[in-house]
Amino acid sequence: MNRFKNEYAGRILVTICGGFLIVLTLIIAIFLIVRGSVTFTQFHHSVAEFLFSSDWSPEDSAGAYGGGVGSAIYIVGSLLTCGLALLIAAPFSIAAAVFITEISPELGTKLFQPAVEIFVGIPSVVYGWVGMTVLVPWIRDAFNAPMGGYSVLAAGIVLAVMIFPTITTVAADSIRSVSDNYRKAAYGLGSTRWQMIWHISLPAAMPGILTGIILGLARAFGEALAVAMVIGKTRAFPDSILSPTNNLTSAIASDMGNSANGGEMNMALWSMALLLFLISIACILVIHLISARSQKKMLGK
Amino acid sequence: MNEDSMKRIRKAERVNHFMTGLLYAVGGFFLVLLIVLAGYIIISGLRDLKPEYLSFTRQGIGNQFFNTVYLVFWSLLISVPIGVGAGVYMAEYAGDNKFTKALRVSMEALSSLPSIVVGLFGYLVFILTFGFQWNLLAGALAVSILSLPSITTTTEDALRSLPKSYKQGSMALGATHWKAITTVLLPAALPRIITGVILAAGRGFGEAAALLYTSGQSTVLNWNNWNLTSITCPLNPMRPGETLALHIWVLRTEGALHANSTEVANVAAMILVLLTLGFSISARILTWRINRKSTGEK
Numbered sequence: 245m246n247r248f249k250n251e252y253a254g255r256i257l258v259t260i261c262g263g264f265l266i267v268l269t270l271i272i273a274i275f276l277i278v279r280g281s282v283t284f285t286q287f288h289h290s291v292a293e294f295l296f297s298s299d300w301s302p303e304d305s306a307g308a309y310g311g312g313v314g315s316a317i318y319i320v321g322s323l324l325t326c327g328l329a330l331l332i333a334a335p336f337s338i339a340a341a342v343f344i345t346e347i348s349p350e351l352g353t354k355l356f357q358p359a360v361e362i363f364v365g366i367p368s369v370v371y372g373w374v375g376m377t378v379l380v381p382w383i384r385d386a387f388n389a390p391m392g393g394y395s396v397l398a399a400g401i402v403l404a405v406m407i408f409p410t411i412t413t414v415a416a417d418s419i420r421s422v423s424d425n426y427r428k429a430a431y432g433l434g435s436t437r438w439q440m441i442w443h444i445s446l447p448a449a450m451p452g453i454l455t456g457i458i459l460g461l462a463r464a465f466g467e468a469l470a471v472a473m474v475i476g477k478t479r480a481f482p483d484s485i486l487s488p489t490n491n492l493t494s495a496i497a498s499d500m501g502n503s504a505n506g507g508e509m510n511m512a513l514w515s516m517a518l519l520l521f522l523i524s525i526a527c528i529l530v531i532h533l534i535s536a537r538s539q540k541k542m543l544g545k
Numbered sequence: 546m547n548e549d550s551m552k553r554i555r556k557a558e559r560v561n562h563f564m565t566g567l568l569y570a571v572g573g574f575f576l577v578l579l580i581v582l583a584g585y586i587i588i589s590g591l592r593d594l595k596p597e598y599l600s601f602t603r604q605g606i607g608n609q610f611f612n613t614v615y616l617v618f619w620s621l622l623i624s625v626p627i628g629v630g631a632g633v634y635m636a637e638y639a640g641d642n643k644f645t646k647a648l649r650v651s652m653e654a655l656s657s658l659p660s661i662v663v664g665l666f667g668y669l670v671f672i673l674t675f676g677f678q679w680n681l682l683a684g685a686l687a688v689s690i691l692s693l694p695s696i697t698t699t700t701e702d703a704l705r706s707l708p709k710s711y712k713q714g715s716m717a718l719g720a721t722h723w724k725a726i727t728t729v730l731l732p733a734a735l736p737r738i739i740t741g742v743i744l745a746a747g748r749g750f751g752e753a754a755a756l757l758y759t760s761g762q763s764t765v766l767n768w769n770n771w772n773l774t775s776i777t778c779p780l781n782p783m784r785p786g787e788t789l790a791l792h793i794w795v796l797r798t799e800g801a802l803h804a805n806s807t808e809v810a811n812v813a814a815m816i817l818v819l820l821t822l823g824f825s826i827s828a829r830i831l832t833w834r835i836n837r838k839s840t841g842e843k
Contacts, residue, residue, distance in 0.1 A: 250724050251724075258633045261626075265652060272663075276665075349819075365821040366751070369753045383730055438565065527657060538623075
């Protein structure tokens with residue numbers, strides 16, 4: 245009995261905690277799949293229509309259906325803003341990671357690490373708010389943008405600032421873990437520091453850097469309010485990066501509460517949530533694939 | 546050495562200098578960006594600060610501030626025991642089996658979930674399924690789903706980074722594995738776990754997307770009402786509880802209706818940034834102390 249109290253009770257308790265996490269994940273997945281697939285099962289829309297059509301005119305009352313649930317505008321909006329954010333953030337983040345690992349590790353740990361933590365700590369609505377009150381008017385004045393500066397560009401920049409800490413931290417960890425023997429060998433052969441970074445450090449750290457970029461992409465895809473505040477939310481494909489559009493998360497954030505529960509529109513929004521969930525799972529899978537491949541390479545197979 | 550290779554070396558050196566300069570510039574750019582950004586938020590908050598904005602009334606954001614802290618309190622109450630428990634399992638009991646693998650995968654999936662999706666899940670379960678009105682507890686549950694993976698990971702890492710001799714010593718003295726965990730390992734890992742909890746709390750303060758459809762976008766509190774079942778009682782967790790971050794989201798569209806909504810949002814943004822800043826700085830000081838203690842410096 246004593247043995248039970250002193251060992252097994254505790255062991256069972258923490259195992260239940262672990263089991264709870266598994267169950268929670270499964271429940272989230274099941275709820276999203278059940279709710280998100282109604283569009284396709286009950287309302288008889290095809291997945292292709294949902295993904296590739298831009299006819300968004302769902303019925304908004306419980307039980308009624310027959311409208312269009314084409315979400316291509318939202319999907320393209322998400323892809324464009326995230327793509328732009330990566331295009332801006334990835335080079336800068338990798339450069340910052342190289343700076344804090346190879347150029348000045350001392351400044352890196354003393355100044356940069358805390359600074360990056362502060363970037364992470366700023367809440368996303370605050371990013372959105374600054375984007376809306378500073379960046380959007382600036383884009384309007386600087387580029388003469390239509391719709392008062394609410395644009396793909398604004399969303400891309402806000403997202404870039406938000407994902408930069410993620411990419412930088414992961415990339416820096418990966419560069420740091422490159423064996424020092426590689427560096428010594430490169431210097432021994434007469435490389436300059438940049439040649440060593442470009443030909444040795446970066447290629448060796450590439451799997452980790454890619455992981456960082458994908459984590460950043462996942463974060464950008466899932467970000468809702470900051471983007472919703474600057475993207476303009478117009479239901480049209482953007483003509484240029486200066487024109488407004490809409491994306492998945494903004495549509496969910498602004499329309500979920502206004503749509504009739506159980507209606508076609510409501511269910512289409514749940515399908516978008518399911519799509520976001522699948523994208524985040526896909527990102528994890530890609531990361532696993534990258535690390536499995538690089539491990540294989542390391543073992544020389 | 547012939548002319549050609551000298552040229553190549555000089556070129557390589559020039560490129561090296563140029564890239565070093567460029568990387569310094571990028572590093573400097575980020576620091577300047579951060580200082581400008583944080584400085585802008587804090588200065589415009591201070592500029593627009595008026596005493597009535599801090600009051601616990603409809604005009605002020607006192608109620609929202611209270612909701613933010615109260616919601617994070619509830620979310621930690623839920624996520625810390627479960628997260629620490631799961632972390633102990635991962636560090637101490639996890640065998641090389643399917644259960645452990647499933648747990649790892651689950652944690653990864655949970656930590657990469659977009660917060661709006663978690664918010665929708667909360668909406669579906671706590672609001673639609675159980676038929677509650679918007680309530681603070683539903684928001685706290687959503688936030689605790691978001692902080693569970695990080696608390697679990699920190700606990701696991703904290704326990705794993707302890708010297709093996711701690712466990713061996715206590716078990717050699719006759720303690721069971723569980724006794725060793727509760728009396729020796731957890732106390733030793735506590736500072737690190739607390740650091741992780743502080744960071745999770747800091748993120749909780751700024752969460753908004755997960756709360757949109759759980760804790761509600763309004764709040765009415767009566768500070769003389771202490772009847773816990775009343776929906777205006779501040780301590781009742783089953784009442785709508787708009788937080789600071791959510792308040793900024795709500796205010797963004799009200800510029801036309803209320804002239805001072807921009808000012809209030811600026812003040813709210815400042816308070817949020819100071820709050821998260823304060824938490825991440827205190828986590829940092831704690832980490833620094835742990836490191837100093839463990840390396841034996843004074």
